[in-house]
Amino acid sequence: MAVPKPVSGAITSQFGRRDAGYLQGLNEEQREAVLSTEGPLLVLAGAGTGKTRVLTTRIAHILNTGKAAGKEILAVTFTNKAAREMRDRVEGFVPRLAGLPWMGTFHSIGARILRQHAKLVDLDPKFTILDVDDQVRLIKQLLEAENIDEKRWPARAFAGMLDNWKNRGLLSGDLTQADASGFANGRGQKLYADYQARLKILNAVDFGDLLLENIRLFREHPDVLGEYHKRFRYILVDEYQDSNVAQYLWLRLLAQGRPASEANVCVVGDDDQSIYGWRGAEVDNILRFE
Template identity: 55%
Template sequence: MDDTLPAAPAAEAPWLAGLNPPQREAVETLDGPLLVLSGAGTGKTRVLTARLALLLAMKRAWPSQILAVTFTNRAANEMRERVEALIGEMSAGLWLGTFHALGLRILRRHPELADLRPSFSILDPDDQERLLKQVLADANVDAKHWPARQLSAIVQRWKDKGWRPDQVPTHEAGNFANGRAPALYEAYQERLADLNAVDFGDLLLHNLTIFQRDAEVLAQYQERFRYIL
């Protein structure tokens, strides 16, 4: 991209219409970090959408150089629809989605770095619970006293913290199955690998593995994204 391209004037731009002064200030602050704190229904998604549209309209980046992340599919779909309505085909190629959707996109590109084959599958919560019941049975753990659903919550919490089985701190082992949760977590991950499968938490955890294993791949994404929203 030619960084010397003149920026288009944005004063009358449609994406700025209806914004209040604080919202407009957030939209028009294009350089450096920016934190917006506000409650539900106060226009955060609208601000992000307008800021994204402004970045593209002013040619500050190509669509593929912008990473826009949301917590929910609803917010992601809303942003995509609004951006397409504002700037049309210019929005094609955006990296826009939830944390887990974007994590899956990266994992599909580099499965071998997470010891997966390209055709890996994603377990839904029911499949995950069934697999954990098998793990408990193989370890002779009473699933009535130590239910798979409880172990699932523990494992997902550890994955959200970025902990692989060998990284769970000793003091985090807890009381589940008399402190055997880390070993059960390891057995579960081994079973997932045998099945060439991942669960929801792995979509983020495996991204961490990818970037830690391959500095070149990490650098590619660091160089790709000029803006992260």
């Protein structure tokens, strides 16, 4: 488990008795990671070594010591189950909790932000989120309109390509010729653009858009991004080795409100594994943390 700086014994003893409830049972390195609250922090450890517990206890410590209110903390997980467990643990650690931190998956947090600013990306706040079957049906309609043989160029295959492009943070205009050439003899870029245009007409987004539209929102409306810079004083991310390029770009934008050395961003992960490689996970994001 790696941390960038040591924590003095004075800090440990200062909180030792009063905070025994949530610090109890932590080993020295876990305790160090919990108490090192200021500045960027990368925690690396293998499976089953208590990384998520460190993250949860760190949130409790920030709240119990008054360093931030619940609404000023963003905690990102990779599954809804993990988010629920984190929420339950924090509530147990922090009596009289006035307000919960923002806790959820990358995509659930992205959806929450998007609904608050939907009109800035040409959507209504009541937009719907398409599942894969909805995507495939829509793509089939586009293929038919373009006289593309769906048996030769399956809609489901193109849905997979779209997902890959969006996980890489690519809008239709960002595709290279090599990217676009992989479907329907080079018509991938036009199909991507037509697909996005149809989504706007339907007031809908797909799973990838929940982050991609956030990234576009932040880049095109720095005032909105500034609101979230002021809101989130602490950002914490679980299972960071499983983040993809779009998630990395989204996180980097949110973390840029302060100089890098002062950004209170904590990510935990295992650089020896990545369970979401099929969703474009980039374990190199850990190497780029600095």
